[in-house]
Amino acid sequence: MKRVFGIPVLLLMVNCGFLGESIDVESIYEPVEMTREELKSSIVMSDSKAVVESGKIYIKDDYIFVNEKNEGFHIYDNSNPSNPIKVRFLKVPGATDIAIRGNVFYLNQATDLVTLRFNPTNYSVVETGREIKVFTPLEVSPDGGYFTAEEGKIITKFIKKD
Template identity: 45%
Template structure:
């Protein structure tokens, strides 16, 4: 009997902590996938002028450059020669991108489902995509852990909250 009472008490505590709406229903966050075509994804990476950060992600420092991920949007490039005063230089637009790695002048970008290889010459400021390994990574999951459904040659690059 004690076990049943304890189980009911614990269950009540968990349920009472679950977020609810004003009318007492369980609150659920639902998301809609942002989908683009494969051809659009493959032509989407662009080297642009500096832009403000919307949602910062991972930070990567290479020599005097700092790269800050703008989650699922791209990377902000800063001159980091003086760490007390980083200077915004460029923006690498890469829809669906969440991470990068650099070896020498080669940049590896996780762009949605693809692994993209590019080169960057800081002297000439030329950024060139040199290779794309397709479907290396799985489709992006929603923040609540659910998966979206896509047709052939469609890629999920982000998720938006349905209000």
């Protein structure tokens, strides 16, 4: 039996570029870029702040870690589960995920896998390791626009254009 593509399938193929055509879409976002040196020195512990766009949640012992997409992690003291208290914000530009073993944090920072030692008594962190270019670079904006970072820079997030 012979199969024939119907009009809807043919239109889909054209729209998706299957017939060699690409479609440029103007993005309402622009990339925020950092050099590798800026990225390495950008991890800092700061006072708590409001959650704007939450991501994944990680619970470890008496703490809750809430990802602020591509910004870092809100740290809550959860020793009283009926009243979690926001205590600090760990700024990590480009971060979207964390894993914890003991007092060691494993997190992504844009393309890098970073290891931090966490001191829960004074809420400090010290970088103890970094593997560069482990993760796929951020290149696609929330509306599907494609961007390539400038030479020597890494995209850490996208912001809406003014």
